[in-house]
Amino acid sequence: MAELVITGLHVDVETEHGPKEILKGVNLTIRTGEIHAIMGPNGSGKSTLAYAVAGHPKYMITSGSVMIDGVELTELSVDERAKAGLFLAMQYPVEVPGVSTSNFLRTAKTALDGEAPKVRTWPKVIASALETMELDPSFSGRSVNEGFSGGEKKRGEIVQLDVLNPKVAILDEIDSGLDIDAVRMVAEGINRYAAQGDRGVLLITHYTRILRYTEPTHVHVFVDGHVVASGGKELSEELEIDGYDKYLKAARS
Ligand SMILES: Nc1ncnc2c1ncn2[C@@H]1O[C@H](COP(=O)(O)OP(=O)(O)OP(=O)(O)O)[C@@H](O)[C@H]1O
Ligand SMILES: [Mg+2]
Secondary structure (H helix, E strand, O other): OOOOEEEEEEEEEOOEEEEEEEEEEEEEEEEOEEEEEOOOOOOOOHHHHHHHHHOOEEEEEEEEEEEEEEEEEEOOHHHHHHHHEEEOOOOOOOEEEEHHHHHHHHHHHHHHHOOOOOOOHHHHHHHHHHHOOOOOOOHHHHHHHHHOOOOHHHHHHHHHHHHHOOOEEEEOOOOOOOOOOOOOHHHHHHHHHHHOOOEEEOOOOOOHHHHHHHHEEEEEEOOOOOEEEEEEEEHHHHEEEEEHHHHHHHOOO
């Protein structure tokens, strides 16, 4: 099972003028085997949703619930949420100077599995994941994301997804800044992950291109802190042509 259920989620961000509400009642259910895409204008709160679900301390959940397979995440630490099966690829991946990609993933994998991966086979696991994403083997020894190009960071997130193999993956603009071939490569990585069956994917994107390769089962329009419309893949094609005007007008009225 890999079911992510978000119910009535309200989230504030701390500003210098006090708390400001960004998420205004998000409801979203991703069932096992589904790929959901969220599209929405800049500043509508998509990344806030991703961060709040993952447990970033800057975002305060004021009400609502986030569950993976019946386990409530909102009271858990970031690590505990990861242990419950959640993975977040951030819009702006964080650099971790001094920690090699291989060691970082080994520590994360050990925490998730409750036992360390075998020393003998570990380098092969990393090498194979890097090769699939067409990243040079030297990335294994490089500090996490440090000095990586924009596209290399995004490919690196898929390496992490591949190695950690969580229940539910939230991928925030994983397709931004990728070259033409890399979009396909990243999409194939997502498809490989989803094809295991008992996995859930939430893909936040501005572009229909990645959705053509990943075949989302559901597409949601996100405006002003909540989901305002849901449909199938055709909804993303409609947005590509018409933009968000209709939804923004409805939100204002
Ligand atoms: N510290 C802060 N003070 C004021 N506003 C903030 C603060 N942090 C975040 N916000 C606002 O929260 C809103 C939601 O931001 P968020 O990053 O979630 O948007 P997004 O939908 O991911 O946009 P994009 O498509 O550009 O990535 C934005 O309007 C942003 O300016
Ligand atoms: Mg964002």
